[in-house]
Amino acid sequence: MNRAVMLRIAACGIMGLGAALLIAAVLLWTYTTSKITKIPLDIDTTLISDGSGTALDPASLSSDHFVVDKNVPLVSQQQITVESPANADVVTLQVGTSVRRTDKQKDTGLLLAMVDTVTLNRKTAMAVSDETHPGGAVQKPRTVGDENPPTNIALPHEGLDYRFPFHTQKKTYPYFDPIAQKAFDANYEGEDDVNGLTTYRFSQNVGYDADGKLVDPVKYPSLYAHDEDGKVTASAAMWGIGGDDPDEKITMTRYYAAQRTFWVDPVSGTIVKEEVHANHYFARDPLKPEVAVADYKVTTNEDTVESQVNAARDERDRLALWSRVLPITFTAAGLVALIGGVLLGSFSLRTEAALLSPGLDGTDYGLYRGPSEEPVPGAEAQTEKLPELHHDVPPDQGPRKRSPPSPSRPHPGAPSSGPPQPGPPTPS
Template structure:
C-alpha cells in the first residue's frame, strides 16, 4: 500500500505546487485585467434647476441620467480596450426612463469614444486607431486600477476636457463593502455653457471605489454652471440610484470572490498542500523501502536460528 500511495502523493504534491506557483505568479497578470468585452448601463437620479430663458429663472425638476458604456471588441486588443459611452440627462416626468433624442425634457446628451489600458485603467491615446473625432483623454475614466491606493489619481473631466485631481478623502462602508472615496473639486472653470456661450463650471464629485477591483460602486455630484454675467444656467445634484448601487455591490462581490480564489486561495492551498503531500509521499516511500530491506534480513535471521 505504501508503494502505491507514496508515488500518488508525490505526484499530487508536484501538481499542487505548480498550481500554487501559477496562482502566485501567473494568475494576477491574467485576472487583474479589465475584460475585453464589457457592457454596462448605469442609472442615476436627482434634481436639476435649469435656466428658463423666457423668465431668467431656474426651473427645478427631478431628473434621471442613463450612461451606456461598452467596449468596441473589434478595436480592442490584449493590452488596450476601446470604449463607446453614450449618456443623457433627462427631466423625470414619472414615465419610462430612457434617452429620448429631440425631447424638450433632454437637458444634456453626449457620446464619448476613448481607450484605456486594461491593467492600469489609464487613458491610452496611442495604441488604437480610434475615430478621428475621438477626443484625446487623460487619466482614469470609467474605473480605477486593481489594487487602488489611498492617493490622488488623475481623473478625466469631460466638461472641462482635461484631467483633474481625484484625491483620496476617506474610507467608507457601502452596503458592507469597504470603499475608498475619492473627491473631485473644480471651482469656476471656464467652459462653454452652449456653443459660443461662455460661462463657468463648478462641481464637487465623490467616487466610491472598491479598492481590490477598482470598480466604481457609487458616485455623487453637485454641479453648477453659470453664465459669464453671473446668471445660473444649471444647478444639478444627482448620483447612482439605490438599485444601481445594490446591483454594483452584488456584481462586485462575484468579481472579488474570483480574484480571491485565483490570487489568494490557490497559492495558499497549492503551496501548503503541495509541500505536505510531497513530505507525506517521501515518508511513505522511505518507510516502504525500509520494510522491503528489513524483510530478507529478518528471514535470514530466522533461518539461522533454526540450525
C-alpha cells in the same frame, strides 16, 4: 515486481503530485493573479442617478426670453458598453451620458447629451493613446431633426476614466472630465461602508475649491464647428437683464464647473456610487453666473448601487479564488502529498531491507528468519533414536533384520563362518 518496488513507485508518484501542486500554487500567486486583474471585456451596464436642481427650459429657447426653473427633478443616465479595440491589453469603453428633466416629455426635457469613447489599459485603467490605440473621441452633437450618421471628433484622453485600477491605493489619481476635456485630481479622503462593502472615497473639484466655492471655472469647449453653444449673443430682454435698452445685444460665454465624489471598491476598482454637482451657466464674468443652463446635484440611485456592489463582489470572489483559495488549497495539498510520499518511500525501503535480510525463518527462501544461531558441530548433532530391541521377542514374529557385514577383516583365529558355538550361560 515485489511489494517494495510497488511501494517505491507509488511514493515517487505521490511526491511528484505534491511538487506539481506546489508549483501550481506558486504560479497562481505570481503569474495567474497578475493576468486576471484586468478590466473585463463584457461590460454592459446602465448607471442611473437621481436629483434636482436649476435648469433652463429648452422650450424657451424659441421664445422672447430664456426661462430658468428651480427645484426641478432631474435624472442622469450613463450607458457603458465595450467597443473595438478590445483585447488582452486594452479595452475601449463607449459611454453615452444624458441629463434630462423628468417633468418634461421626450426631447423637451433633454438638457445635456454626450457620447464619449476612450481606450483604457486593462491593468492600470489609464487612457492609452498611440498609433494603434486611439486615445478617445466624442460624438459631435446633432440637432433634433438631424438624421445624418453621427460623427466622432478626436479627443485624446488622459488619466483614469469611468473606473479605478485594481487594488486601488489611498492616493491621488488623475481622473478625466470629458466635458472639460482634461484630467483633474481625484483625492483620497477616507473609507466608507456602502451596502456592506468597504470602499475608498475620492473627491474631485473642477473649478471649485474644497469648500465648494467657485474659483476657476472652465470655459465650455464647444463641440460645434462654430462654437454655437459656447458663446451666445442675444438681447438684454432675452437674457432677462433689465436696463435702459432691452434690445441691447449682449454676448455671454458658457462656463462649466463640477464637484464629484466617488465611492470605489479598492479590490476591483469598480465605482459603486457617485455623487455629482455640475454647474453649466452663461456669464460675462466667469465668477458671476447669470443664466443657468443646468445647475444640479445627482446621486446614484439604490438599484444602481446594489448592482454595482454585486458586480464588485463578483470581481472580488473571482480574484480571491485565483489569488488565495486555490493557491492555499494547492499548497496544503502539495505539502500533504510530499510528506505522505516521503513516509511511504521510507516504509518501502524498510520493507525491501526486511525482504533481503537472511535468517528471518527456517526455510530456504530467507523470508522472515529469526535471530541467527551458531552452527552445531556434526558430532554433537542430534540423531534419530531407534526403538530398543527386547530379548524376549519370540522368534516367530518375523525375521530379524541384520546389519550388513562389516568390511573389516576377521580377527585371526576366529572362525570364518558357521553358526555360533554355544558357550557357558551368562548370568542374568
